[in-house]
Amino acid sequence: MDEQLVGTLKHGEYKAEIFSTSIPGEFRVVYQDPSGKTLVEAPLTGISSYRQRESEILNRLISLSDGVQPPKTPDQGDPGEY
Numbered sequence: 001m002d003e004q005l006v007g008t009l010k011h012g013e014y015k016a017e018i019f020s021t022s023i024p025g026e027f028r029v030v031y032q033d034p035s036g037k038t039l040v041e042a043p044l045t046g047i048s049s050y051r052q053r054e055s056e057i058l059n060r061l062i063s064l065s066d067g068v069q070p071p072k073t074p075d076q077g078d079p080g081e082y
Helices: 052-067
Strands: 004-009 015-022 025-034 038-045
Touching: 004 052, 015 052, 025 052, 038 052
Parallel strands: none
Antiparallel strands: 004 015, 015 025, 025 038
């Protein structure tokens, strides 16, 4: 799958990198701790661009930096705005 880094959001030393996928309107968000370890990978789909949903991504990043544990099961993501 061809992916391209299209944005990065930060909260303290935590970050969320947003990658566009080869499917239009579909993104992959990778949340990382200060050491660069991936905490969660989540799909982001829908008719909106990731920029319209930055607040959702940032809220999740803040939760992770505050110590909220990522789910034990893989995140199926938000189905988006279909």
